[in-house]
Amino acid sequence: MTRLLWTLAVLPLAIQNALAATAEQWRGRSIYQIITDRFALAEGADLNACDPGDKTYCGGTWNSIRENLDYIQDAGFTAIWISPVNQNYDGPATDYGDPYHGYWMKDVTKLNDRFGDENDLHALVEEVHKRKMYIMVDIVVNNVMATSTNPDYSDYLFKDAAYYHPYCGIEWGNTQSEQNCWMGDSKVPLPDVDTSNPDVVSVYTRWIKDFVATYSIDGLRIDAAKHVNKDFWPQFCGAAGVFCIGEVFGDAAVEPVAQWQGADALDSVLNFPMYSALVSAFQIPGPNNVSMISSVLEESKAKFTDLTVLGNFLENQDLPRWSNLSVDPQAMYNAMTWTFMSDGIPIVYAGQEQYFHGAGDPYNREPLWPSNYANTTARQLISELNVVRNFLVSNDSDVDWVTAPTVIKTESDVGIAFEKGPVITVLTTIGSPGRNATNIVVQTDYPSETLFFEVTSGGFGDGRCIQWVVGSEGHLEVEYTKGGRPRVFVLGTVLENSHICHEEVSWAIVHEGLKSAAAPIQASLVAGAVGLFAAWMSIQY
């Protein structure tokens, strides 16, 4: 993996000890999301003993994550997000099983000994930092967990009922109720901590400051962020001093989510509105409503304070797996390419790359080990996207790619094309079967004969580093006789010295354009993947 190592080497140096990775520093990262219990087992453990339907511990630990970081880093990720690390309920199994997921808090100031001890957590962070990666930890402060609506709080961090809102069931859609009433239900109530109480604020802010410093945590993923009074977050995240990305669950509409990003709330949020749009556009079978993407994007530009730090995802521990929603893998490849090449931080939930296809909780929390950590087509595409994105992030000599805005160039019911900095991405909804006479034509602002490289092959192996040339009217045109894979084109000159497309390339030609080429250039049909049209040609050396 010379290429990958080189790419990582030019990223800004990760912080070795402590220190606050800011939104600015996270913007160029790419995140792999892990439920600690389900990612990996210690060597020699029984590999067959984990059925997600059992809703109990399967044995993953911070040590087993540390021992298997190669799998993540080799796919080009530059950060991990791990499930909560703090002490959970440890009583008899409930109707919803045991807290193997880590979200059933008892005392955030203690570690969860199911996943290791403080030395193990330190060792994990140290190894992550040694690899110049970041670690984000999932934090739950909105609530604790109990088995009755009138619990004995003597074992909890907050030992007096006065630190909690009195029990009430949530009336959804009523903000006051969503923030003060209890999540969960009568089987597993989640007592709502009163985060407007000054003593609570003081205990929580002192704790998070200490926690982040002690373990050198680079960022926080905030569970149930919208269930907390908004003005709590600047105090809490200010004390933490690191990037905070909040979960504002489920909303397809932009406004209710966007209001949680900003100086009066959080650095960032998970991009649920774009998730909904991507499902609507790419799911197969599905409505293929591509205009959802541009309408969410345009509204997002108006309402979010910074799109380029939003967390873009297709899956997480609460949603059905993408492959449960959509049977054609091309749908995932295209939607996933949006999450990497448009504005925002890409997040891949462990197992997505293995085509796991469980429905909702608990079936979407499959153990990863039965996959044998295979180098699937999905994983290869992810690796390619990470290599390209990491390069673009590191190379800001002309245009700062990561902050350049995403601009939609064209859209139709068969696909969408967009530009971000010197990169044009063409996505389609048509899926795997090839189609004749289905083309996407992108009107570019580049002069004719400008050279681009296609930088992903999507596992087909035959697309990568093929040169494309902008046609006489500034067109780039893609056709789909071999099926609808995603296409990412990077301006040729940008890739010089990138090691992404280096071999066999004449950089003089890339710089000077086709006209100056001394030797004749062979225009060819490339294995049927691209065609030859009046307005453009595809060129292969």
Ligand SMILES: *[C@@H]1O[C@H](CO)[C@@H](O)[C@H](O)[C@H]1NC(C)=O
């Ligand atoms: C597709 O999405 C657009 C934009 O959100 C919306 O206006 C339109 O009604 C949707 N079309 C269908 C058929 O759902």
Ligand SMILES: *[C@@H]1O[C@H](CO)[C@@H](O)[C@H](O)[C@H]1NC(C)=O
């Ligand atoms: C979705 O998940 C459910 C429950 O795990 C399963 O029965 C169904 O077969 C899955 N669908 C697909 C397409 O994988």
Ligand SMILES: *[C@@H]1O[C@H](CO)[C@@H](O)[C@H](O)[C@H]1NC(C)=O
């Ligand atoms: C995965 O497969 C691709 C294509 O064969 C190969 O280039 C890449 O090195 C493999 N990655 C790993 C980690 O084995």
Ligand SMILES: *[C@@H]1O[C@H](CO)[C@@H](O)[C@H](O)[C@H]1NC(C)=O
């Ligand atoms: C596309 O057209 C070619 C030539 O007519 C034909 O051989 C091929 O089967 C067609 N492919 C599809 C997917 O219709």
Ligand SMILES: *[C@@H]1O[C@H](CO)[C@@H](O)[C@H](O)[C@H]1NC(C)=O
């Ligand atoms: C970055 O891009 C510029 C062109 O924008 C190019 O000249 C330079 O070689 C690139 N840097 C690296 C390290 O590839």
